[in-house]
Every structure is written in structure tokens, then in C-alpha cells.
Amino acid sequence: MIIKAEKIVLNTTIISGSIEFDDNGIITAVNKGSTNNGLILVPGFVDTHTHGIAGRDFSISAEDVIEDYVKHGVTTYIPTAVSLSREGLRKFCSQMASSKSNVFNLEGPYISASKRGAHALSNLRKPDIREVVECMKLSKNKLAVITVAPEIAMEVIPELIKMGIIVSIGHTDADFPVSELAYLSGATRTTHIFNAMRTFHHRDPGVIIASLLYSNFIEVIPDFFHVDQQIIKYLIQNHWRRLVAITDSISATDLGDGEYSLGDEKVFVKGGKAKLKDGTIAGSTLTMDKAFRNVLELTDLLTTSSIVSYNPAKSINLNDRGELGIGKRADLVVLDSHYTLKEVYAEGKLLFQH
Ligand SMILES: [Zn+2]
Numbered sequence: 001m002i003i004k005a006e007k008i009v010l011n012t013t014i015i016s017g018s019i020e021f022d023d024n025g026i027i028t029a030v031n032k033g034s035t036n037n038g039l040i041l042v043p044g045f046v047d048t049h050t051h052g053i054a055g056r057d058f059s060i061s062a063e064d065v066i067e068d069y070v071k072h073g074v075t076t077y078i079p080t081a082v083s084l085s086r087e088g089l090r091k092f093c094s095q096m097a098s099s100k101s102n103v104f105n106l107e108g109p110y111i112s113a114s115k116r117g118a119h120a121l122s123n124l125r126k127p128d129i130r131e132v133v134e135c136m137k138l139s140k141n142k143l144a145v146i147t148v149a150p151e152i153a154m155e156v157i158p159e160l161i162k163m164g165i166i167v168s169i170g171h172t173d174a175d176f177p178v179s180e181l182a183y184l185s186g187a188t189r190t191t192h193i194f195n196a197m198r199t200f201h202h203r204d205p206g207v208i209i210a211s212l213l214y215s216n217f218i219e220v221i222p223d224f225f226h227v228d229q230q231i232i233k234y235l236i237q238n239h240w241r242r243l244v245a246i247t248d249s250i251s252a253t254d255l256g257d258g259e260y261s262l263g264d265e266k267v268f269v270k271g272g273k274a275k276l277k278d279g280t281i282a283g284s285t286l287t288m289d290k291a292f293r294n295v296l297e298l299t300d301l302l303t304t305s306s307i308v309s310y311n312p313a314k315s316i317n318l319n320d321r322g323e324l325g326i327g328k329r330a331d332l333v334v335l336d337s338h339y340t341l342k343e344v345y346a347e348g349k350l351l352f353q354h
Helices: 066-070 086-097 129-138 150-162 176-184 206-214 229-242 288-298 301-315
Strands: 002-009 014-021 027-032 040-043 045-050 074-081 104-107 143-148 166-169 217-220 243-245 258-262 265-270 273-275 332-335 341-346 349-353
Touching (some): 002 301, 002 332, 040 301, 045 104, 045 301, 066 341, 074 086, 074 341, 129 150, 143 150, 166 176, 176 206, 217 229, 229 243, 229 288, 229 301
Parallel strands (some): 045 074
Antiparallel strands (some): 002 014, 014 027, 258 265, 265 273, 341 349
């Protein structure tokens, strides 16, 4: 199969030409040549932090929903659970064993009560490494990332890393020294910077400055509601190489306003904004194609593609995707010149057409 495009976004450059891939869904050739069809070809978007979409809540059911994601250009999504009870977590981890996703993300439950956002207070607890070991076993080693608050979970960070789990710092009230120690102890990721963490102050740099100084990858929700557009602009200009756009989307995504669930909590969506009864922000209804267009408003196409595809894939050690090149997965998004999705291929299969 061959796809021609006027602009093909490769890792560090944009060319005009074509991409060829085989029946196994692997890219076999990248050809330069002049093409004036107005099409833009970018790597499939990778959403590393999503709680659900179109009525499905991963914290409740781990069934595969790729068809709901591909229409937004997402060719890899990482099911993410909010803080669950011990029993709920066991159930989630066992369900993940048979999921089509090879990796998943746990947001909590070892996080700060004061920065819990929409996580149920009754589900937060002290770190328990046996629980994580059990989850790994139940899920056939698919647990890839866990968000912890270092002021609660510092002592287990080295153990988690030894198990091959990526430690992400978030839902935390940690000050600078505690956060710094967490990153120096091996935490490499930050969960939705600015949201559900100690507020930045110039005499209290806290976790935000520690993450900007030390974190290899930094998640951000680019819906211009969770974080002001000017701050996203600052992050892109200064930290784009490690910025990871996430949706943090919940089951309400694509369904409109109404009442939904996020794990054990009730969420109310009004005007696309998801909140708990008390007004606390509860995830988002953002989709990755919207995230792509929002980021693109603030920077160029190459940088945007890094933030929505390359960096997210790298951040979770998925080295076979997130970029277009020989030997990589044929995860492709074809856009028209207005950046509207025309076709989406996952592993070479056409899964969406507009
Ligand atoms: Zn989340």
C-alpha cells in the first residue's frame, strides 16, 4: 500500500512524497517526490493518559474501544484507571490481562488527599508494594506507569522502578526538596503539570519547578481550560522535546453534556467541562485531534507532531511508533490542508475514513 502526500511529517523534517507499507502494517519505504494533492500525513496520535470515551470508563470496564479513538486520529491509547478500592484495583488489573492494550496506566491510589482532584478520598491509601506486585501478576505485567505523590510514596519509588514501572509524579502537594528527591530517585514523568499539584510561587517553587528541571517527560492537557493557553505556549517554546499532550478524557467524551462516572465518582459535564458536584475539575472531554489543533495554534507542524505522537510514544517506551520511518508501524493520520481528518490507519489497516 502506498500513500502520497504533499507534506509527510518525519521525525525531524517534512518532505513531499509517499509512504509505503506492507501487509503486516510496517512501513517499508519513504520516498521523496513532488506531490500536490494538498494532503498532510502525520504519525498516529498516542494518548498515554485517558480514562475512557463514548460511555466507556476503563476504571469499570477494560474492553477495547479503538474504534472510538481512531476517529480522533488516535492509533495507540493507554487505558488509565483512577484511584480504585483494593478490590476495584484487583478487578481492573485482571481485566487488563485480556485487553488488546499491552500497557496501562494507574493514576493513584498512592496520592495526596489534598490534591486528589476527582479521585475518591476513600480509595486513597498508603503505598503497598504487595498490591502493585499483585496487580502486575494479574495483568500479565502490563502495568507501565503509576502516578504517585512523593510525600506519600517516596520510599516505594525505587522498588517501582526496579519492577520496570515508569513513576510519574502527580496529585501531590510536595515542596521542591521532596519533589527533587523523587526525580533524583528515578521518577521520570510528571502527571498533568499544573493540575492537581502544589501551586507555583516564586518563593515556593514546589513540584512544578522540580518537574521543569528534572522530569524527562511532562504531561499537559492542552484544552486551554485545564491550563491557560499562554502557559501552554511557554511550555511548548521551552520544553517541547519532553512535552506529552494527553487528553485525560473520561467516558463523557463525544457524548455531550450530562451526568457520567469516573471510577467511583459522579461527574457532571456542562459546556464540555467535566466537574464533580463541588466544582472540582474531573478529567476532560478533550480528544487528541482537538489537542493536535490546539497545539498547532501555538507552534509549527513538526513540533506539534512531536508533542502528540513522538514524545508520548517515547515516554512509554513504545519505540515502534510515534514517528514515520522504515521499520515503524504504519500508524498514519491523513489530513486535508485544513487539518481535518480524512483517513486513519492503525498498523496499516484503514480504520477511519471521512
Ligand atoms: Zn487522569
